[in-house]
Amino acid sequence: MTRPEDLLHPTPAGLYCPPGDFYVDPVRPVDRAVITHGHADHARAGHGAVLATRQTLAIMAERYGVDFTAQPQSVEYGEATAINGVDLRLVPAGHVLGSAQVEVRWKGLTMVVSGDYKRRRDPTCASFEPVPCHVFISEATFGLPVFSHPPAEEEVGRLVRSLGQFPDRAHLVGAYALGKAQRIIRLLREAGWDRTIYVHGAMERLNALYEREGVDLGPLAPTRDLPKNALGGEVAIAPPSAIQDRWARRFADPVTAFASGWMGVKARARQRGVELPLVVSDHADWNELTATFTELKPEEIWITHGREEGLLRWAEINGQKARALRLVGYDEEDEEALDVRPD
Structure with a gap:
C-alpha cells in the first residue's frame, strides 16, 4: 500500500512530491511548482515552471512581472491534469481570488493540500469545496478555540x-x-x-x-x-x-x-x-477548521503553518489521526512585504 509520505513530504524547500517531481507552494526557487494562491508567502518568483489557476498566475504576473516564471501553466477549477504520472486537480479554497486546494492522486491514494482557506461566503472569490481524501493537509493560522470570528x-x-x-x-x-x-x-x-x-x-x-x-x-x-x-x-x-x-x-x-x-x-x-x-479574516477559524475535519473524515490530517497543538489535541479526542508538519515560511503577516510602495 502506498504511504502518504511516498506521495508528499516536507523538505526545506517546501512540500515535495517525489513521483511527480514538483513542490506545492515552495519557499525557495524550484524547477516545478504548484501554487495554491497569490499571497507572497505562498507564491514566490523564480520557479522554472508554475502550475496554478489563471487568476493566480495573473496575480503573480502583476506583482512580480510577466517573466516571474519561464513556464506558466493555467488550470481551471476542476480540470484534470497530471505531472509525471501524478494526477492533479485544483479546487476552490475560498481564501482569495484564484485560491485553490491541490488534489493529488497517485496509486489509489488521494491527498489534498488546502493551502489557506475559509468556509465563509466571500463575494470576491469562489467558495471552498470539500474534497474527499485519505489525507487532508490543513493550515492552522487560527487553530485555537479562542478564535471564533464574527460574521x-x-x-x-x-x-x-x-x-x-x-x-x-x-x-x-x-x-x-x-x-x-x-x-x-x-x-x-x-x-x-x-x-x-x-x-x-x-x-x-x-x-x-x-x-x-x-x-x-x-x-x-x-x-x-x-x-x-x-x-x-x-x-x-x-x-x-x-x-x-x-x-x-x-x-x-x-x-x-x-x-x-x-x-x-x-x-x-x-x-x-x-x-x-x-475581526475579518480570510482564514478558517477554530470552528471552521474542526467542522472541515469532521465533514471530510480523512484517514489522516496533516497540520501546518499555525497553532498545531490545539488541533492535534482535538483530533486525538475525536479519534482522528493527525500530525504536525511544521513547515516554515508561511505567515499572514508576510503579506505586508509586497503591500507598501510609494503613494
Whole structure:
C-alpha cells in the first residue's frame, strides 16, 4: 500500500512530491511548482515552471512581472491534469481570488493540500469545496478555540455605523492588498456604501485585476492627490503598515481601523494603536477548521503553518489521526512585504 509520505513530504524547500517531481507552494526557487494562491508567502518568483489557476498566475504576473516564471501553466477549477504520472486537480479554497486546494492522486491514494482557506461566503472569490481524501493537509493560522470570528458583514456594519457617528473624521482601514482590501470594499457596497472609496497606491493594480475578473468594486479613487486634512466622513483603505506611517498624517484626526482575524486579540489591536478593530479574516477559524475535519473524515490530517497543538489535541479526542508538519515560511503577516510602495 502506498504511504502518504511516498506521495508528499516536507523538505526545506517546501512540500515535495517525489513521483511527480514538483513542490506545492515552495519557499525557495524550484524547477516545478504548484501554487495554491497569490499571497507572497505562498507564491514566490523564480520557479522554472508554475502550475496554478489563471487568476493566480495573473496575480503573480502583476506583482512580480510577466517573466516571474519561464513556464506558466493555467488550470481551471476542476480540470484534470497530471505531472509525471501524478494526477492533479485544483479546487476552490475560498481564501482569495484564484485560491485553490491541490488534489493529488497517485496509486489509489488521494491527498489534498488546502493551502489557506475559509468556509465563509466571500463575494470576491469562489467558495471552498470539500474534497474527499485519505489525507487532508490543513493550515492552522487560527487553530485555537479562542478564535471564533464574527460574521464579516457585522464587522463591516460597525465600520458603517462609525462613519455615521463621526462624519468629520476620515476612516482609514488597514487591509492586505490582495483579497482583504477587495473583500472589505465589496462588503461595504453590500452594506449600502455607494460613495467613492479611496485607496492607497499599492492597491490600485490589484483592484483593477479584480475588476477585470468581474468583481465590481464600485467608484474608487487614489489618495495620492488629496489635499491635507481631506476625507472627513469618507473611507480610505491602505496596507496595514501605511496607517501607522507618514501616509496617514495627511488626514486630520482619522479613525484608524484594521481588518484582520488577529483583531480578535485585544492586545494586538492596542499594540497597533487601532481605534476600530474589525475581526475579518480570510482564514478558517477554530470552528471552521474542526467542522472541515469532521465533514471530510480523512484517514489522516496533516497540520501546518499555525497553532498545531490545539488541533492535534482535538483530533486525538475525536479519534482522528493527525500530525504536525511544521513547515516554515508561511505567515499572514508576510503579506505586508509586497503591500507598501510609494503613494
